[in-house]
Amino acid sequence: MTDTAKPNDIAKGLEGVVFTESKLTFIDGAQGILTHLGIPIEEWAEKSTFEEVSYALLHTKLPSAAELAQFDAELRANREVPAKLLADVAAYPRTANPMQALRTAISELGLHDAQSEDTSDEARYAISVRLIAQFSTVIAAVARALGGQAAVAPRADLTHAANFLYMLTGKEPTTEQARLFDIALVLHADHGMNASTFTAIATASTLSDMYSCVVSAIGALKGPLHGGANEAVMGMLDEIGTPDKAEAYITAKLDNKEKIMGVGHRVYKNFDPRSRVLRDYAEHVASKEGKSNYYQILETIERIVVERMGSRGIYPNVDFYSGTVYADLGIKKEYFTPIFALARISGWCASVIEYTRDNRLLRPDALYSGATNQHYVELKDRK
Template sequence: MTENKITATSGIACYSPGLAGIPAAESSISYVDGQHGYLEYRGIDIEQLAEHSSFEETAWLLLYGTLPTADELAAFDKELRHHRRVKFRIRDMMKCFPESAHPMDSLQATVAALGMYYPFPKSEKGRLDPKTAHQVCVNLIAKMPTLVAAHARMRHGDDPIAPRDDLSHAANFFYMLTGEEPYPLTERIMDVALIVHAEHTMNASTFSTLVVASTHADPYSSISAAIGALAGPLHGGANEDVLHMLDEIGSVEAADAYLNNKLSKKEKISGLGHRVYKTKDPRATLLQKLYVELTEKMGSDPTYEIARHIEELSKSTLGSKGVCPNVDFYSGIVYRKLGIATDLFTPIFAVSRVAGWLAHWKEQLGDGRLYRPNQIYRGLRDQTYVPIEKR
């Protein structure tokens, strides 16, 4: 089925598979230049934020449009630390999940369940009291790391580790996952990883947030829907696939044959290519730098060398087509180096991206309309019902 290119003034319905290139909303939250590999949050380059900011400050920027003052940031940080704990009945529910449950399934279910404990006041026009909106944002940003870390331990029969109010958002998350307080470099790497994953314009999970929010459903349902979208291997789940691919290749010497085999079969190569970026994803560049920093303290490993070799090979074979490393190509390698289980990579993505989802949720309730797209019908018409005995 071909893509239709029809001007908006023609009055004729147009179709673009996957809504490719079709603006679905207006936003002032983030900007991407896919041709030059450029990403901004509220007009600030992601590289500046990665170098100078923190996740807490970046979350405020996304939610409220400006960098916070020292007092605003201190108050926001204090709120996040105070709201990290979850109801014991949520933990009891998690204990009933099967041990084989994927962490993303656990996260989606528990975030949806949060809505029953924190009822959301509905209004006829969907307008939000600023204090109510702020509390929703604090609640979700603060509690999602606790939910991810709790399930990560419970599935192995261990009790969850209680959050610590004396640690930063990134450090506390790492502590709840591993039981160890991170070294300063580890904390900084986790913090930057959260910053670079926090927002990325109109992707599938953000669109899911907007669609559900446009019905004036409660925000926990909107974020739960976003988590479901992020779990897919064509979205956030790709970082797991990258490590599986690198493990399958096994060595730098085997990389050429693997890549050539994939190209000959016209198969997708995990971590390469992006719907928006036609050059290397700036987030991939930042994550690669983080890994190099980490190896200066902990040493390198074959996984990274294979990935770097695949990237070099792809420049000559796929680079001219705009197929370059995306954010997933190096994120999993960084997390593995920190000792984090592979199936927790996408939940970490969600822990970060919830800040962006909530920023779009606020925009949607402020100015958005109910999403009700049209379709182009290509089925039969004017058919006659045939009784079952005559079929």
């Protein structure tokens, strides 16, 4: 910062700082509104697919039927990854953090891409299509490798969501399972200037390559303050155990001013609209599969949190219910954050492409608060 800056001029966490324009995502946290290209997230979830959302974010427009079919065909054609990469993933330590493994694998994936160093708009787009397609293959391979299983080859006859579940489990999902997972991907595809998207843009602003931008984003998402909240929610549910213990558990947490996982959001001071969509699906799956314990616990937690904290703008967020949806699909909780990345790759790529079309190197200032008027002291004279 300049010499005239004062400590109260610092925007901690860059909160409230506007550094660019975007046509992708709008969020009104006070009203609980989230839109992509001006279209409410609820409509995307109800009527669209992850393939279409990905196209819309990359092109900033809805596709025609022909454009969507071509884009879908490109995704299906680019699902395979190099055999050498799969062999390397299979050799990762079984104790590796899945996000560590994903970060490493995507970095290596760039080594196999002859176009990886090309930072032109056209190359960034082509790489984005490949990354969206291949993220699912890499994540499924990581999950199977760390579990001691061989990778399952992708199938071009399945949708993006169905193909991932097939590669993850080795079994073709039902139409309902595939659609449920597709909706979860749609809800997580982009969310404005979150930490990982900002990190990708910061890297892109140096005119670095697309793979470096995405690996940077993965590193940011790995942090528990960004990704991983839905995994923590599942840990909380397991700790509570049964619905009859939920009220006492949450009341004690609130009385002791302890954090409730999946509750509260930096942006939203109302219900996260994505959580409303997932709540309905979580309820449906719980009743259909006879797995009502998790949902009943969450329902109790939500009621108490809203009663006691709603007036302060603290409500359940998207992570509150997403974990139960993933768990009901047979996905282990340690892979919830990689699946977050599986969805957010579209938003990361779209944001990098959008920002670098009118690029400016990101170079913020910091207010110096250290010592002044000091002089070097010879090593022999130091105490």
